[in-house]
Amino acid sequence: GIQVHLLGHSAIFRIPFFREWVLMHGHGSVGRSTCQSLLRSGKSIGLAPGGARESLESGPKTMKLFLRRRRGFAKLALQTGAALVPVIGFGENDLYSTVQFKSDSWARLFQERLQKMFGFALPIFCGRYWCPLLPKRLPVDSVVGPPIRPEAIVPEPSEEAVAAFHAKYCEALRHLFETNKARFGEAEMDFEIV
DSSP: OOOEEEEEOGGGGGSTTHHHHHHHTTOEEOOHHHHHHHHHTTOEEEOOTTHHHHHHHOOTTOEEEOOTTOOHHHHHHHHHTOOBOOEEEETGGGSSEEOOOOTTSHHHHHHHHHHHHHSSOOOOEEOBTTBTTSOOSOOOEEEEOOOBOOSSOOSSOOHHHHHHHHHHHHHHHHHHHHHHTGGGTOTTOOEEEO
């Protein structure tokens, strides 16, 4: 098997003790140089391209992915020849109850300002009633689609090539979702890429 290195925003490395735990388990910062180094050495990386913004919009029975303007991962795949593997997790947005503020409310503006300043969002959430930081005991079913491989390594891909590869990935995610949602009891859930 291939070891997957989970990469996240550099802000998580500012949290005492959590930083050491993350590094001890082979995780790292999602910076371009880290991604290129790992991919060029034949390793695999795991990304959450929706990032902090997606955490503010997630809620039970929703699948809203912030990918439309996030194309850096597709460009990186073209530059290194790495395959993009679509993965959907059914039930992960049900693990915590979240408070959704209206987009023009002061609370939402505050969350967005903090996200821009620090690089991570602060959603208001609750897991188990006796320990809100722990997730609810619910199943999460992950479905992995077939890899989407670039036809060739392109050191400097054009915007059109990046957009086409990105669209192929987004369509693969949509197909993975649509073909599996009923199987996991989510037949009424809508899939949205914003």
